[in-house]
Amino acid sequence: MLRLIKNFFIVFGNIFRKPHTIIYPRERIIIPDGSRGVLHLKVDPDSLEIICKGCGLCKIICSQGCITVQKRAEDKGREVLDEFCLDLSKCIFCGNCVEFCKMNAIDMSYKYQLAEFDKKNLKLEKTELVKPSGTIRDFW
Amino acid sequence: MSFLIKSNFNILVTGFGCCKQEIFATQCSLYDIQRFGVNFVSVPEDADILVVQGFYNKKGIIRILNIYDRMKNPKGIIAVGSCVLNENLFNPGSELVSQFRNRVIINMHIPGCPPRPEAFIYAILKFLGISMQ
Amino acid sequence: MLIILKKVFFILAILLVNVYICEYINNKLTARMDLRRGYKISGAKGIGFPLVRFFKYISRSEKTNIWTFFIFLFSLLIWGVVPITANLILIEMDYSLLVALTFYIILIILLFFNSGRTSYSDAYSESGKKVLILLSFLIPALFSIASIVLINKTLSLKEIVNSQHQYWNIILQPLGFMTFFISIFLQFKLLGIRGKSYLSPGANIGKEGTGLGKIIEKFSIYMIVFFLIIILNILYLGGWQGIYIIRGEIMLAVKFYIIFVILLLMDKSLGRIDSYSMLIRINWKFLIPVSLVNFIVTFGFLIARDVYNLI
Numbered sequence: 072m073l074r075l076i077k078n079f080f081i082v083f084g085n086i087f088r089k090p091h092t093i094i095y096p097r098e099r100i101i102i103p104d105g106s107r108g109v110l111h112l113k114v115d116p117d118s119l120e121i122i123c124k125g126c127g128l129c130k131i132i133c134s135q136g137c138i139t140v141q142k143r144a145e146d147k148g149r150e151v152l153d154e155f156c157l158d159l160s161k162c163i164f165c166g167n168c169v170e171f172c173k174m175n176a177i178d179m180s181y182k183y184q185l186a187e188f189d190k191k192n193l194k195l196e197k198t199e200l201v202k203p204s205g206t207i208r209d210f211w
Numbered sequence: 212m213s214f215l216i217k218s219n220f221n222i223l224v225t226g227f228g229c230c231k232q233e234i235f236a237t238q239c240s241l242y243d244i245q246r247f248g249v250n251f252v253s254v255p256e257d258a259d260i261l262v263v264q265g266f267y268n269k270k271g272i273i274r275i276l277n278i279y280d281r282m283k284n285p286k287g288i289i290a291v292g293s294c295v296l297n298e299n300l301f302n303p304g305s306e307l308v309s310q311f312r313n314r315v316i317i318n319m320h321i322p323g324c325p326p327r328p329e330a331f332i333y334a335i336l337k338f339l340g341i342s343m344q
Numbered sequence: 345m346l347i348i349l350k351k352v353f354f355i356l357a358i359l360l361v362n363v364y365i366c367e368y369i370n371n372k373l374t375a376r377m378d379l380r381r382g383y384k385i386s387g388a389k390g391i392g393f394p395l396v397r398f399f400k401y402i403s404r405s406e407k408t409n410i411w412t413f414f415i416f417l418f419s420l421l422i423w424g425v426v427p428i429t430a431n432l433i434l435i436e437m438d439y440s441l442l443v444a445l446t447f448y449i450i451l452i453i454l455l456f457f458n459s460g461r462t463s464y465s466d467a468y469s470e471s472g473k474k475v476l477i478l479l480s481f482l483i484p485a486l487f488s489i490a491s492i493v494l495i496n497k498t499l500s501l502k503e504i505v506n507s508q509h510q511y512w513n514i515i516l517q518p519l520g521f522m523t524f525f526i527s528i529f530l531q532f533k534l535l536g537i538r539g540k541s542y543l544s545p546g547a548n549i550g551k552e553g554t555g556l557g558k559i560i561e562k563f564s565i566y567m568i569v570f571f572l573i574i575i576l577n578i579l580y581l582g583g584w585q586g587i588y589i590i591r592g593e594i595m596l597a598v599k600f601y602i603i604f605v606i607l608l609l610m611d612k613s614l615g616r617i618d619s620y621s622m623l624i625r626i627n628w629k630f631l632i633p634v635s636l637v638n639f640i641v642t643f644g645f646l647i648a649r650d651v652y653n654l655i
């Protein structure tokens with residue numbers, strides 16, 4: 072009974088308090104540090120080349136099998152990444168691939184606003200994964 | 212008609228997954244999805260859209276198809292989480308969800324395991340065509 | 345004839361406007377109680393939302409059945425005998441209190457029959473229990489009403505209001521007011537204005553049904569709540585008696601909305617009822633004894649005063 076009366080006044084006071092709501096498309100929410108979003112292919116800041124050499128370790132380690140990597144040998148035996156495709160519809164954002172990468176060539180961005188009408192659009196190619204938007208925290 | 216749907220949009224959530232927690236978080240005071248006129252209902256006849264997430268067994272698939280049949284036109288399906296988009300995470304090799312995917316048309320795909328509540332709101336807004344500034 | 349039609353039109357207009365306002369308050373205020381913002385779409389601050397919802401429901405289906413028709417009829421028939429203000433009454437009779445209560449009981453039983461037509465097999469046993477609980481809340485209310493009738497020595501609602509021109513009945517009957525108010529609140533809770541209706545079958549399936557039938561059901565639930573609040577006003581709070589220069593109608597509206605908001609707040613603060621045994625306990629161990637004691641005290645007082653001339 073006492074609890075009921077206490078609740079009554081709390082609820083009554085709530086009418087005059089400011090709502091907690093974040094006005095979604097306009098306002099910003101700071102998502103927790105270290106939360107995992109879409110994969111991001113790192114780029115060497117000096118040579119502007121993709122660090123990934125296409126060794127294929129992430130392809131082996133990924134439990135969902137959503138990464139496809141292909142490498143191609145250039146002249147002088149140098150190995151270059153040819154194709155890097157991420158199927159977002161399979162990815163569970165576990166972060167295994169980032170942990171196991173020997174070259175430190177990939178990391179997790181904070182990008183999480185993902186929704187597509189067409190399932191084909193969820194397959195991300197190399198050119199989209201390189202885009203540097205993800206390294207800083209992605210606000211609204 | 213489109214104006215009515217835009218300003219009062221009813222959602223029916225099915226499935227027994229963990230994505231459900233994140234979807235229902237959008238009802239609460241932090242992400243108040245009701246601002247856009249979106250309501251969570253429990254009757255198929257009332258719903259505009261079916262949210263499919265999580266795991267299903269054989270009976271569950273039959274039931275969800277029943278629910279989809281009972282819904283009134285215009286209707287649509289939003290698939291949430293990699294369980295529906297790809298395969299059951301805790302029972303790989305199960306064909307049920309892929310059977311389901313072949314039977315119906317899925318209008319919106321939200322990847323993630325689970326997707327953040329904001330991603331769900333983003334998908335709904337994208338579906339309704341409400342502009343994002 | 346023309347005067348009666350005019351009155352009917354006025355009563356309908358007042359009811360519809362109040363249903364609209366109450367639906368809006370219900371949506372917006374409950375959102376604010378959760379520290380949410382509530383609807384902002386469809387007009388400034390979501391003012392057009394009840395209208396949009398109405399058309400949405402209608403666009404889904406027009407299916408009705410015979411029960412919904414009767415529900416609609418009886419929810420309007422109540423207002424033929426219950427006076428909203430001094431002039432807005434269609435049929436003036438001496439037993440309007442009894443007739444109104446009869447209509448009310450019939451309405452609840454009709455709602456019960458209506459909720460039975462679903463796809464769930466145990467619907468009747470589920471909602472029958474709840475209707476019985478709801479009707480059992482009428483017992484303390486009846487005791488309180490009986491003591492009011494004893495004091496004012498009339499069964500006509502208009503006379504009851506007129507006899508309160510000096511002081512309201514709440515001063516004479518604080519205990520009766522309390523039991524009546526709690527019983528109203530618990531009926532309000534069971535009817536489920538906010539969110540889920542406990543009358544519909546299944547604990548989790550509160551919003552069963554679509555289309556015109558659903559709208560009528562909702563409308564009738566609002567009518568029941570309006571009826572209860574107006575009866576409370578008439579019996580205890582002086583009805584349409586004006587205070588000094590304030591007109592009686594304005595006083596009635598103010599009292600009405602204050603009670604409605606208080607009921608909403610209490611509904612929110614109690615939360616969801618899962619165990620019906622708690623409701624039964626409250627009813628039989630608290631409300632009925634208290635109202636019975638109140639009735640006996642009033643009865644004894646009147647006997648002592650009128651029959652034996654003791655006081």
Ligand code: SF4
Nearest residue numbers: 133162163165166168
């Ligand atoms: S985050 Fe997990 S599921 Fe996604 S690509 Fe990396 S290893 Fe695969």
Ligand code: SF4
Nearest residue numbers: 228229292293294324
């Ligand atoms: S996609 Fe992930 S979070 Fe969603 S139901 Fe499946 S396992 Fe749970």
